[in-house]
Amino acid sequence: MVTHPHPGPLPGRERGNERGPRIQDARRAGLTQAQLARRVGTTRSTISRWESGESTPSPATLNRLIGACGLDLRIALAQPDPAEASLIERNLQLTPTERLDQLVRTVAFIRAGRAALARRRGAKRTA
Numbered sequence: 001m002v003t004h005p006h007p008g009p010l011p012g013r014e015r016g017n018e019r020g021p022r023i024q025d026a027r028r029a030g031l032t033q034a035q036l037a038r039r040v041g042t043t044r045s046t047i048s049r050w051e052s053g054e055s056t057p058s059p060a061t062l063n064r065l066i067g068a069c070g071l072d073l074r075i076a077l078a079q080p081d082p083a084e085a086s087l088i089e090r091n092l093q094l095t096p097t098e099r100l101d102q103l104v105r106t107v108a109f110i111r112a113g114r115a116a117l118a119r120r121r122g123a124k125r126t127a
Contacts, residue, residue: 023065024051031069039068 031039033047040047040061049055050065057065066073080088094102 021051023047023057023069036065036068040064 033044033051037044037047041064042061046055050057063073091099091102
């Protein structure tokens with residue numbers, strides 16, 4: 001079996017639902033939606049919904065999809081980056097309340113960044 005060569009998102013694909021595009025790319029290597037559906041034991045419309053990101057297959061079904069496409073799933077664990085060791089140590093010293101506060105601040109920062117990007121994109125469209 002061949003291992004899928006892409007550990008991250010496929011080129012040109014945004015992060016988020018990466019499974020749909022990967023299912024579609026693997027299937028296009030030689031199977032129609034109907035053929036893949038028969039191999040996995042589902043319907044063509046279900047395959048279509050997975051590929052479009054409308055729904056997501058369960059982990060067990062995803063494993064069957066991988067096998068039906070002639071692929072093999074392998075997960076490798078990597079050593080932690082030594083540059084992050086001090087960050088890990090600092091976070092381990094925090095109390096649960098401090099960790100939660102840090103998480104809340106991080107989420108607020110990310111939301112503010114997304115809002116700024118949305119405003120920027122909106123300004124470019126109106127220009």
